Amino acid sequence: MKDFFSKISLGKKKEEQQNKQDQLKDNIEDKELYKAKYMERKDSIEYKEIEEKNSSTLFRKLKNGLSKTRKGITEKVDRIIGQYQKIDEDLYEEIEEVLITSDIGMDTTIEIIDTMREKAHQEKIKDPQELKRLLKEIILSILKDENQEKIIETPSIYLLIGVNGVGKTTTIGKLAAQFKSQGKSVLLAAGDTFRAAAAEQLSIWAERVGVDIIKHQQGSDPAAVIFDAIQAAKARKIDVLICDTAGRLHNKKNLMNELAKINRIIEKEYAQKNRCNLLVLDATTGQNAISQAKLFSEVADINGLVLTKLDGTSKGGVILAIKKQLGIPVSYVGVGEGIDDLQIFDATQFVEALFE
Ligand SMILES: Nc1nc2c(ncn2[C@@H]2O[C@H](COP(=O)(O)OP(=O)(O)OP(=O)(O)O)[C@@H](O)[C@H]2O)c(=O)[nH]1
Numbered sequence: 188m189k190d191f192f193s194k195i196s197l198g199k200k201k202e203e204q205q206n207k208q209d210q211l212k213d214n215i216e217d218k219e220l221y222k223a224k225y226m227e228r229k230d231s232i233e234y235k236e237i238e239e240k241n242s243s244t245l246f247r248k249l250k251n252g253l254s255k256t257r258k259g260i261t262e263k264v265d266r267i268i269g270q271y272q273k274i275d276e277d278l279y280e281e282i283e284e285v286l287i288t289s290d291i292g293m294d295t296t297i298e299i300i301d302t303m304r305e306k307a308h309q310e311k312i313k314d315p316q317e318l319k320r321l322l323k324e325i326i327l328s329i330l331k332d333e334n335q336e337k338i339i340e341t342p343s344i345y346l347l348i349g350v351n352g353v354g355k356t357t358t359i360g361k362l363a364a365q366f367k368s369q370g371k372s373v374l375l376a377a378g379d380t381f382r383a384a385a386a387e388q389l390s391i392w393a394e395r396v397g398v399d400i401i402k403h404q405q406g407s408d409p410a411a412v413i414f415d416a417i418q419a420a421k422a423r424k425i426d427v428l429i430c431d432t433a434g435r436l437h438n439k440k441n442l443m444n445e446l447a448k449i450n451r452i453i454e455k456e457y458a459q460k461n462r463c464n465l466l467v468l469d470a471t472t473g474q475n476a477i478s479q480a481k482l483f484s485e486v487a488d489i490n491g492l493v494l495t496k497l498d499g500t501s502k503g504g505v506i507l508a509i510k511k512q513l514g515i516p517v518s519y520v521g522v523g524e525g526i527d528d529l530q531i532f533d534a535t536q537f538v539e540a541l542f543e
Contacts, residue, residue: 245530250540252522256503259289261542264319271315278315279304289501290473292508299325323542329507330534332516341366341427343460344453348446348483349467350434351382354495354521358467359429360392361529367396371426376416377402378409378449381433389431409433410448417456436482443486465518467493471500480513491518498522
């Protein structure tokens with residue numbers, strides 16, 4: 188009898204193992220199939236239709252996410268312009284006030300208004316409604332970044348930097364989901380060993396997205412986590428490794444040392460790989476985000492910014508101040524808490540969504 192039950196349990200185990208192997212095989216086949224389909228169909232009408240549908244969904248999400256900022260900037264400017272029959276200094280002053288109160292910042296606002304005045308003069312514009320078109324053009328020229336268009340390949344290693352609470356963990360989860368949906372293999376590294384719940388939160392995201400995570404105990408050396416994660420990424424031939432870091436700005440020297448050590452390890456262990464340091468900033472913190480960006484760029488090379496929680500603020504104009512004052516390209520914008528609410532920043536789409 189005992190023999191009979193142990194045979195059944197052995198059979199079950201075998202079946203479970205087989206199922207797991209089949210599942211793994213399916214995943215690999217799915218991924219390969221996806222890649223093949225993606226490459227094959229890139230020029231087909233069907234593929235283009237799917238792409239169009241996706242981009243209109245993305246645009247709608249962006250537009251929804253920017254609705255507070257649109258109310259705070261464009262709709263206010265619209266109302267003001269509607270009250271004027273001709274362009275005069277009072278009109279410029281009123282527009283200036285709107286821009287300043289939406290966190291675009293004094294210097295950037297003055298520059299925008301000066302350019303607007305100059306362009307209106309050059310183009311001999313008389314109709315106040317035309318100023319809206321000029322504002323749109325000027326904002327686009329500030330946000331457009333030639334460097335950004337040159338980024339064609341996905342970096343193999345991302346280091347996410349930023350203070351606690353700005354949305355780093357969520358951004359890592361969203362990024363992982365995006366890369367995974369493109370058929371890339373992803374690994375996460377819990378480099379924030381300082382805060383107790385950081386690795387736990389990241390593990391929840393890893394599970395949600397269905398990717399692996401490398402983590403150590405709280406208080407351990409973050410550089411050691413990154414080292415182990417790189418070794419695992421090499422062994423498993425991972426396409427994208429995304430690393431979290433602790434954002435202790437109050438201790439600038441420690442932060443600088445920690446990031447420098449992590450950088451040394453990446454340079455040594457992952458030298459041939461394409462890398463990207465992303466600074467995550469919370470748009471709802473307005474001018475505070477700018478001071479954070481200034482401080483972080485003193486301690487690390489920042490390749491791009493992620494501006495989160497744009498959906499939660501009417502002061503999304505801070506994106507202009509950041510771009511103008513820091514010159515660092517905005518790589519991604521967060522327009523919601525959902526897994527697919529992180530978008531690659533596209534200046535033209537952003538401005539269209541703001542002015543539509
Ligand atoms: N509305 C909105 N909420 C966001 C966005 N990005 C992140 N959040 C929320 O912001 C909060 C903080 O996000 P986390 O990812 O935990 O922030 P963190 O920087 O990792 O912070 P710590 O984990 O405390 O270090 C969470 O409630 C997120 O859901 C966004 O784009 N829009």
